[in-house]
Amino acid sequence: MRDEDVFQRNQRMQLLSKITRTVKFRRLKEKVIESFFFINGSFAVIVLVGIFSLLLIEGFPALQEIGFKEFFLSSNWNPTSPVREAYGILAMVVSTLMVTLGALIIAVPLGIACAAYLADVAGPRTREIVKPVIEILAGIPSVVVGFIGIIVVGPLLSRLFGTSHGLNALNGSLLLAVMALPTIVSISEDAIISVPREFKNASLALGATRWQTLIRVTLPSASSGIIASVMLGMGRAIGETMTVLMATGNAPALPSSFLESVRTMTATIAIELGETVQGGIHYRSLFVIGFVLFIMTFFVNLISDVILEKYQKVNR
Amino acid sequence: MKIRKRNVQQWAGFFILRLAALVIVFILVFILYDIISKGHRVISWEFLLEKPRRGMTEGGIWPAIVGTFWVSLVTIVFSVPIGMFTAIYLNEYARQGRIVRLIRLAIRNLSGVPSIVYGLFGFALFTLYLNLGLSIISTGMTLGLLTLPWTITASEEALKTVPMSYREGALALGATKWQTIRSNVLPYAVPGMLTGTILGLARAAGETAPILFTGVAFFWPILPKFPVNLTQQFMALPYHLFIMSTQHHEIVKVRPLAYGTALVLIVLIIFMNTVAVWIRYRFRKKYKRA
Numbered sequence: 001m002r003d004e005d006v007f008q009r010n011q012r013m014q015l016l017s018k019i020t021r022t023v024k025f026r027r028l029k030e031k032v033i034e035s036f037f038f039i040n041g042s043f044a045v046i047v048l049v050g051i052f053s054l055l056l057i058e059g060f061p062a063l064q065e066i067g068f069k070e071f072f073l074s075s076n077w078n079p080t081s082p083v084r085e086a087y088g089i090l091a092m093v094v095s096t097l098m099v100t101l102g103a104l105i106i107a108v109p110l111g112i113a114c115a116a117y118l119a120d121v122a123g124p125r126t127r128e129i130v131k132p133v134i135e136i137l138a139g140i141p142s143v144v145v146g147f148i149g150i151i152v153v154g155p156l157l158s159r160l161f162g163t164s165h166g167l168n169a170l171n172g173s174l175l176l177a178v179m180a181l182p183t184i185v186s187i188s189e190d191a192i193i194s195v196p197r198e199f200k201n202a203s204l205a206l207g208a209t210r211w212q213t214l215i216r217v218t219l220p221s222a223s224s225g226i227i228a229s230v231m232l233g234m235g236r237a238i239g240e241t242m243t244v245l246m247a248t249g250n251a252p253a254l255p256s257s258f259l260e261s262v263r264t265m266t267a268t269i270a271i272e273l274g275e276t277v278q279g280g281i282h283y284r285s286l287f288v289i290g291f292v293l294f295i296m297t298f299f300v301n302l303i304s305d306v307i308l309e310k311y312q313k314v315n316r
Numbered sequence: 317m318k319i320r321k322r323n324v325q326q327w328a329g330f331f332i333l334r335l336a337a338l339v340i341v342f343i344l345v346f347i348l349y350d351i352i353s354k355g356h357r358v359i360s361w362e363f364l365l366e367k368p369r370r371g372m373t374e375g376g377i378w379p380a381i382v383g384t385f386w387v388s389l390v391t392i393v394f395s396v397p398i399g400m401f402t403a404i405y406l407n408e409y410a411r412q413g414r415i416v417r418l419i420r421l422a423i424r425n426l427s428g429v430p431s432i433v434y435g436l437f438g439f440a441l442f443t444l445y446l447n448l449g450l451s452i453i454s455t456g457m458t459l460g461l462l463t464l465p466w467t468i469t470a471s472e473e474a475l476k477t478v479p480m481s482y483r484e485g486a487l488a489l490g491a492t493k494w495q496t497i498r499s500n501v502l503p504y505a506v507p508g509m510l511t512g513t514i515l516g517l518a519r520a521a522g523e524t525a526p527i528l529f530t531g532v533a534f535f536w537p538i539l540p541k542f543p544v545n546l547t548q549q550f551m552a553l554p555y556h557l558f559i560m561s562t563q564h565h566e567i568v569k570v571r572p573l574a575y576g577t578a579l580v581l582i583v584l585i586i587f588m589n590t591v592a593v594w595i596r597y598r599f600r601k602k603y604k605r606a
Contacts, residue, residue: 026492033494034409041405042415043398044468045422047461051429051437058440113336121330122337130337137344139589141522143554144578147561148347151571178343185340211326232428239430241525242554246562266432266525273436273529278444290436294429301428305421 055291062087062284071288075254079272079282087285089292091254095169095262098255099244100237102173103180108230110177111184112219115226118185119192120214138182146246149175154247161259167249170258175243180233187232191225192218224307231304235297241266265289348582355579358572364580367537377577379537383452383550384521384584390456390546391463391520396513398460399467403509406468407475408497427465431525434462439529450531453546458526463516470512474505507599514592518585524554534559553581 063071066087074088114134118127149171157166195218203213219226249261250271263271269286276283362376369375402419410416438458448454478501486496533549560574561567 030492030494037401037405037409040398040401041410041419044402044419044426044464047464048422048426048429050441051433054437054440055433058436110336110339113333114340117330117333117337121333126337130341133341133344136586136589137340139518139522139585140344140347141524141554141581141585143522143524143558144347144351144582147557147574147578148350150561152350181340181343209322209326211329212322215329235428239428239432241430241432242558245525246558266430269432269436270525270528273439287436287440290433294433297428297430298425301425305424 051294055287055294059284059287059291062281063288065281066285071285077252077268079276079285085281087281089265089268089289091252092263092265092268092289093292095248095255096238096264096266098258099169099172099176099248099262099264100234102169102258103176103237104230104234106173106177107180107184107233111181111229111233112188112226114181115185115188115192115229116214116219119189120210120218134182134185137178138186142179142240142242143246145175145178146243149243149247157259163259165249167247167261168259169248169255169262172244172248172262172264173258175247176237176240179240179243180237183236184229184233187229188222188226191222191229194225195221224310228304228307231300231307235300235304238300239266239293239297241270245270265293269293351575351578351582354572355575355577358576359579363573363576368535377551377553377556377573377580380551380553380556380577381580383532383536384553386452386546386550387456387459387527387552388517388521390453391459392513392517394457394460395463395467395516399464399513400471400509402468403471403475404497407472408493408501423465423468426461427469431462431523432528434458435526435529437461438526443530449547450533450549451547452531452550455527455530455532455550455552456546458530459520459523462523462526463520466516466519467513470516471505471509474508474512475501477508478504507595511592511596511599514588514595518588518592521588522554522581522585524552524558527552527555534563553577553584557581 071087071089072093073090074086075091075094076086076088077091078086114130118130122130150167153171153174154166157168157171158164159166199217199221200213203217204210208216244264245267248264248267250263250267251261252263252268253260255262269289272282273286276286364376364381365378366376367379368377402423406416406419410419435458438454438461442448442454442457443450448457482500482504483496486500487493491499531549532552532555534551536549536551538548557574557577560570560577564570
């Protein structure tokens with residue numbers, strides 16, 4: 001072998017090892033970067049588990065002390081009584097469900113009708129006006145909606161029904177309906193739009209009117225998405241705090257009609273947490289209420305999730 | 317004859333649908349009209365730039381504006397990086413599988429957790445366990461957690477709009493994954509991420525329930541000065557509106573001030589939304605040309 005060849009070979013070897021080293025370093029760097037992003041990605045799971053466990057840890061001792069049965073089945077909530085403190089959340093659970101039900105009775109027909117209008121009837125120009133309206137409505141802070149509830153809806157209801165004030169379950173339901181509407185409209189609209197064109201065309205070709213097609217073909221085909229939107233709206237209504245805190249009157253008793261003042265679970269937490277002694281039973285029992293809320297909304301969202309996933313698969 | 321009946325039916329049906337849409341438009345118009353018409357009377361430089369006086373029956377809302385600003389800043393600093401990185405992981409790195417499904421499930425459920433529960437969580441974690449006390453920073457971080465799912469979703473949407481070919485081009489030239497993301501994906505996705513972030517922030521700025529326990533104050537005239545003291549209490553616009561409309565002892569007297577606060581809050585939020593939508597619009601236009 002000539003010297004020149006040896007020299008060249010050496011040089012080549014050197015270059016090769018340099019490249020290998022760079023590549024190795026690069027691979028390591030890429031691995032590190034990927035792990036960094038992965039750790040960030042798992043943050044959401046950590047937060048969710050964190051919320052779950054923190055509520056449980058903070059609340060569980062109270063549950064032990066009070067007893068499951070009393071806590072969930074008694075409607076007597078009187079944590080500051082000088083005689084005997086009572087921790088029964090039944091009344092506020094019923095209140096929450098009642099106000100939510102009322103909100104859905106108002107918001108579901110209205111929301112689905114509006115979604116059907118936007119998806120199937122309205123021209124592009126009308127859509128361009130109405131869609132931003134829905135978005136802005138979704139952006140109005142709950143405290144502003146509650147303010148309207150106190151100042152406009154309350155007096156209106158008291159005049160309509162002849163009650164001394166209008167801060168009652170009906171007021172809360174009306175406001176929650178406004179809060180839930182944007183969710184219901186936008187998700188239902190997506191569901192209605194994504195019904196395959198062929199379904200509608202087949203119906204129209206058979207001589208059905210557009211209205212008949214909408215009612216008998218399009219809406220039933222979109223039903224799972226619509227149900228999911230209702231569930232999401234329900235989740236929002238259950239967890240909404242400020243509007244009900246401001247507009248429902250906050251009387252902690254088992255309600256018997258929509259014209260009575262009620263106090264929901266969210267409102268109870270908002271009102272009482274600031275006045276409690278940290279670590280005391282009262283304080284801890286509010287965390288249990290938070291935990292119950294968390295579980296309720298968790299399942300409502302889970303159901304809507306399962307439905308949405310299913311319908312996405314069907315449509316694919 | 318039958319055809320006519322069907323046409324009437326269709327007309328009536330569509331009329332009802334149209335009515336429903338009109339009702340919703342009316343609700344928004346009514347809310348805006350009521351607040352603007354009664355709120356604009358108290359708006360003045362004095363109202364915007366002065367502290368409340370005489371048991372908050374006079375004066376302005378400047379501390380509440382400043383407080384909302386600082387809390388929002390902490391919210392951004394806390395939630396945007398984590399949200400962006402999570403989105404990058406989900407959209408660029410992760411392979412579809414159990415872990416990704418779990419993360420997505422967590423994100424969707426986080427977005428459904430009631431805001432008051434975030435308040436409880438933030439109070440227990442930040443103010444008590446981490447000993448940050450009743451402060452701007454506890455509140456900002458609580459709101460950061462609240463906005464996290466929105467930031468992630470918006471960032472992911474933005475990443476999805478970047479065409480696959482942009483990535484393939486860089487990868488084919490021998491760039492590593494991170495180089496590809498940094499040079500060929502992120503620059504095109506950032507405006508979209510920005511839009512989502514501002515939208516999330518606009519919602520966070522109007523939230524009241526989660527901040528009730530983490531440091532918002534009834535009356536707190538000491539403004540944070542540079543260097544910023546983030547461990548002090550603060551006033552915030554939505555909370556100010558809440559106390560002005562329910563807790564104040566002279567509720568009728570301060571009603572105009574409450575209207576003014578509501579107006580400022582709504583204008584702020586609609587302004588942020590408009591900016592966000594404008595950025596998205598500009599971005600889309602630019603994209604089409606590219």
